[in-house]
Amino acid sequence: MTVIWQLGALLSLLSLASAETGHAAWLRYAPLPASVARQYSAPSTVVALNISEVDPVYTAGQELQKGIQGIFGGKVTVANTNISLSSPAIIVSTLGQYVKAYGSETAGHVPELTDDAFWLDTTGDTVQILGQNGRAALYGAFEYLSLIAQGNFSKVAYATAPDAPIRWVNQWDNMDGHIERGYGGDSIVFSNGTIKNDLQRVIDYGRLLASIRINGIIINNVNANATLLNPKGVDGIGRVADALRPYGIQVGISLNFASPSANLVYGNLTTFDPLNQTVIDWWTNVTDTIYDRVPDFAGYLVKANSEGQPGPLTYNRTLAEGANMFASALKPHGGILMFRAFVYDNHINETNWKADRANAAVDFFRDLDGVFDDNVVVQVKYGPIDFQVREPPSPLFAHLRQTGAAIELQITQEYLGQQCHLFYLPPLWHSILDFDLRSDNKSTLVSDVVSGKRFNRTLGGYAGVVNVGVNDTWLGSHLSMSNLYAFGRLAWDPHGDSETILQDWTRLTFSSDPAVIETITDLSLESWPTYESYTGNLGIQTLTDILYTHFGPNPASQDNNGWGQWTRADADSIGMDRTVSNGTGFSGQYPPEVAEVFEDISTTPDNLLLWFHHVNYTTKLKSSGKTVIQHFYDAHYAGAENAQTFATRWERLKGKIDDQRYNETLFRLRYQAGHSIVWRDAINEFYHNMSGIADEAKRVGSHPWRIEAESFDLDGYDVYQVHPFHTASNFTGIVTSSNTTAGTATTTVPFESGTYDIAVGYWDMFNGTSKWVLSLNNKTIGSWLGDNEKYLGHEPSRYLDGHSATRVTFHNITVEKGDTVKIVGTPGGIEPAPLDYVAFLPEGVID
Template identity: 65%
Template sequence: MQLLPLFAVFGLALAETGINGWLRYAALPSSVSWPSIPKHIVVLNTTKTSPVYTAGQELQRGIQSILGQGCHISNDKHEESIVVGTLDAYVAAYGKLNESVELKGDGYWLSTGSKTVILGQNERGALYGAFEYLSMLAQGHFSTVSYASSPDAPIRWVNQWDNLDGSIERGFGGASIFFANGTVVNDLTRVSEYARLLASVGINAVVVNNVNANATLLSPHNIDGLGRIADTMRPYGVQVGIALYFASPSSGVQGQANLTTFDPLDPSVVTWWSNVTEQIYERVPDMAGYLVKANSEGQPGPLTYNRTLAEGANLFAKALQPHGGIVMFRAFVYNQLNESDWKADRANAAVDFFKPLDGQFDDNVVVQIKYGPIDFQVREPASPLFANLYHTNTAIELQVSQEYLGQQTHLVYLPPLWDTILGFDMRVDNQTSLVHDIISGRTFDRPLGGYAAVVNVGTNQTWLGSHLSMANFYAYGRLAWNPAEDTTKIHEEWTRLTFGLDPQLVNTITNMALESWPAYENYSGNLGVQTLTDILYTHFGPNPQSQDNNGWGQWTRADHNTIGMDRTVSNGTGYAGTYPPEVAAIYENISTTPDNLLLWFHHVPYTQQLKSGKTVIQHFYDAHYSGAETAQTFATQWQTLASKIDTQRFNEQLCRLKYQAGHSLVWRDAICNFYHNVSGIADELNRVGNHPWRIEAESMTLKGYKQYTVSPFETASNYHAVVTSDNITTGSVSTTLHFPSGIYDIGVNFYDLYGGESHFEMLINNKGVATWRGDSEDYLGHTPSIYLDGHSARRITFEGVAVKEGDVFGIVGTPDGIEPAPLDYMVFLLKGVLD
């Protein structure tokens, strides 16, 4: 084998797109020394579709890239070699191991030295062990090890929300890698690369389409396409599953029989699903199974025919049972509610629907439960349904895709949030009952269980849209394998693999990550009030008033005097009582409820004193200012790493961190202004509504611009912005500055709408200083907005601008498309001053 010149190996790091994720296999720096690594790789299965064969290829590729050492692959025995295969194959070829090895499904044995042995309980496990070995090498870890590792739970799936037209619901990293124009894409190169990423962190199945499914996926042509996907992913041990549209039998699927009913107990429906399932397994003999969303958010289901959810799930279970497939049946079932009913509570829905059915689900059904009882909020209590299904398999549903949590434009490292749920003790029957033990099947002695996460990778070279968001993807796999892993160490490991071994680099990026979830919670919604985003539109920017006065049940019940949901048994919705008694008692009592969940469980005055001594409203003000202040540091921390990260990834991530710094201030001001307006209670530190360094656009001299009242009001400073008089004419705003002469960072808050890219020019004394465009739709993947609101609100900052008192400051805005060059305000900040 020809070796790459060492300079070429190092040169690979000079320009990176992110497509390799944590599997870059970057050459080790010269400062790292390593012992001799075996030059022979013995592969105990040379069938090219085998994960063991893939493991051999991956070992050869990785060692070449990391160490610059060529390795010869063979199935001949060598004294100094890396042997990879199944435990059974090794025993057949070499005899018994010296050590006693016990492996659960998908587990592996790794023993390093002059002879390195990587053995799987099955072929997939052998590949997992190979990836683990390469991870050690890539991190400069060369100590001799000998250990077995098995996954905590058998189900470790990801859910894609891809649509057949190529779009992805809540996808922020580009179009689908699976579908386009109603069918499976021809080029499956990215699918193969995705399977490689999944396998490297122990993920064993992927549901390739949206839970809001389309019946046309079941056409013969598309079933063949699913077969091509499965063929592509099989060498990595990743099985394919699909989400089903419950009413498919009556949907007129081309190539399938068309019924007039989808009643799960109708014999013709039973036969229809049995036939379709048989067709799929003929093409995809190792299909993992089905994912079903039924009777939720307008989707059809068994309740349509007064059948139970268990009867609906068992319809598919029976069709799958002969083939070894499983049904993941989502517990995300709820109805719209009447907010005037004090007892109404969407959080009760999962227990109300599923607890009475415990024991009625077939053994190959797994109820897939969101980590909290609402919908991927920034903080929720662990769903009580985990503690109410003694005789039913369960899995936890997490979300890598940051739907409510910044949509990959905000840095939010999610594993510490997941860790609070997985490690929560439900105290079932007054015994230790950690959530991760329940879903693994240990607590209730169930045969199946585990993990599912909405990942939604796309065609963007970064997969998710943001380089740093890939840490959530990596960590999900690691936690699904071992939920006891330390989330800080996971991030450090990911950073070394993704960016390099430099200690400053690892410490800085990990520090940013660990600060990110608390910061986001602080500036988006805290004390258990949920994420105060717009639940009626894009789930991205702030809009606290959208939570209430509708039937969706994500209420805060905020009025002029009080806020929070009363979920007590004594006076509220009774939700607290759905937990086992020890936990219920904690949440029932306001004195024992943790402050970070106070407003989830209790309806209190804004003046309610917290355990910290602050009032609720003052905590809101302080937390939002603190969170936004932390977000201002992320770009600064990142910039200290300019010489340590390749230019492309450095600049792309810096852009997002600067965006987050500006958008966190939009969040801060919107939430603080809203509750200041609603409660009438002043901020003790006089920050809210007091911005001495700002100039409101509507207060400037306007030419070709007009004042515009923004809705929701709190997403504009002083409730107003300005827009050009029409969508053709250039406008300008200008004013004489009365700030002291000095060097300022000038921030401009404007609105960046989808459907146009307005052009702006900043002038001082009629001389151009800077230009920019409202073009974030070209490089930020968040769900865009066509309105002036908290989603489109954006800040751009120009640093180090010399300003003299009496200068004439102006901005010229040229509209484009539907975007009328909207401006909110300008702010002039001396170094160290936070707006």
């Protein structure tokens, strides 16, 4: 029977009754098993002491009603007036409104609540959920629902408060409706140059954000469009704010620094100099206009003088002078100015041994500490470069002693598999948040800097770059949603345990079945080291294509350009020398105790060796005694090998998870298995070719179970030299001779008779859908389409390269030596049915 490996075929088998799209995420409120539900008698009355229907307390009452009815069944009523405390009920309110209704003596047991803190008490017949403010009460309602949705009926009484005041998400949505790094579809906010009329998805998103205690959102891309500031745009901002206000989420926007010189209705200035009074007046007028429409407007996010963006340096003004111009306009309204520290020159010269993009943030901001206005927060990427698979923490955190700081974490997986590769991010985030910078030889955890505790700052916190889209799964991948959930949890409490958070999310999103929890926990916790192993290890960065899509492998793209994400690899050596003694001096940007560790190769951790030191390929690692190059070879093989197990382990959950989410996740894990081999081979071939050093295990460049496509007998197919060379097996593939006529590739099986998995390496390009049919002795054993772009949201490629390269596998095929193998490829659009190889894999062999 023909096997068609495409997601559409998998989904055609679904039972509609059991399908879940993922839209509800962790707020499914799925019914508990009867044996669990009967252990708890949920109150059937909710009292929400709200002032109006736009108050988050009103939202809390509605959410409690929906949640309890979903979890336990039955009817729940909601009232907004006080009832007798002797009656079983859930009371949700601000602490002030509760005292007003019931008297201060009834709240004497409640501790003082700081901003956004709440009190939850389930010890009596009446459940108390009391917030310092309305959104805090809503947070408490979600907390209670999270507990009971997981079957946790413990009697609890506690208060909890956020670690930091700023817990914002940054959307990178463009006004045309597309999203920069948008792997989950188009924008839920913008379309055709304006804010959408239908904001239901925004409301649904606000509900998700409130449930993880996010209190602010920047709705547009940091590469901002000035037209958002026109009257229609301001009204649109207001409509978004109106939609999110019931969830306690304040709206802010990104600004283009040069907006005053754009052709806008407010005026058309000839300058955007931040010290020019007409410019200052212009921004003051814009800001006042926004606050007239949105009185609780959160503030601005500004990217300036980075990657070609305009900014104060254009006029020889300091970054602080630029930031303070906005801060002054915002301050009378209580607004915050988030100023990104992502400022660097993207045209630096690699031949200058001292040049280093990693130095930029400290170089630009160190001397400005204490000069920024007190409502300015410098938003710092977690590492010195750009969301790589492993970086040390940005040393700038140690220099912002008199300035509020926020850490920028990327929830969207830009350099980390783009939601097509499983990557649970919290362990990576913890490696930064838990890092001790040792300022003044005292404990200086990054998390304590951004909370404001370490340097006694009142403003600071967390900014998560998250590009939810119109895809039902929000991020394009069901499993990637654990990162959004965990971001909220860690922004509230950065000391939260990654595994505990993951397991809470799994129970809420999928099931409390122990097998489901164990499998998702194991896969997720293995995902970072697995991805790091087959992409870029030892601190060399991710080794993706930095000039094109940031998705597939292309180590050559790192060097010989001005972007500064260099490896400085040559025939003998690799790595950035960032020492003070002989390199770029970056290590010296850390406080002395940390700088001393990174300056010395003998104390630098192996996993950051190539970040801080330029070494020979034959340098031996402290941790294993292996050479650097052998570690590369071994790690890439080990990582790809483990990635092969992900889909197999997921398959054990069939029947334990609804069919739709099971199959959609299985599709991505199978894709990851194939693409991890593309990564493994590309990186190993590149450095093998560059260094000339053989793999001790004799794997690199040797594929004994593959038949290269160019060695087939070809009819209607031509041999094609692939670029980059290392993204094709044997550096070569085949493509159809025309874009309209099918090609045929034929050969015979050279292997002994037996049962094999047959894997086919091919390329799936954007803007084309080819079809391939694989047969043995003219009997079809499988067919597939080149339509991954319909199901995978990663940045597409129009070329045969590491982004479009992929692999499909057909399992348990009985083969006789000498059988005729034939592939017929029919091109579609620009895609010429490209093929790389066919591998016959005995049990346990990956090749």
